[in-house]
Amino acid sequence: MLKMINEPTQERLLAERRASDLKRSRKSVDEIIQILHDEGINILHTILSLRSVFGFDAREAKEKVSSHAVWQEVAEQADVLHNEIIEQMKQESRASEVSGRVEKLTM
Secondary structure, three states: OOOOOOOOOHHHHHHHHHHHHHHHOOOOHHHHHHHHHHOOOOHHHHHHHHHHHHOOOHHHHHHHHHOOOOOHHHHHHHHHHHHHHHHHHHHHHHHHHHHOOOOOOOO
8 A cells, every 4th residue: 555645754753762762861852963963863853853753844945954064965965966056047037938838837
């Protein structure tokens, strides 16, 4: 059976439980990010854990994690990829405008 996209995985639940335990032990957000990283928790589960445990919105949690020293390189690489995708989409959009053809009409 396929898992629902919004259904938390076991890894995500473990990350949230660990973040919650660390918060109860009075660790700072920065310390929690560092510890989760060192324990092999991926960047996505770290972001989701901060949202769950601290009540941060998605933007705030992403900024806190991606600006932390342990995740900066990964975040920078992701930003480069994101920007390349956006630029490619812009170029494709311009190319279809220049061609003068309507390939898809949505109402």
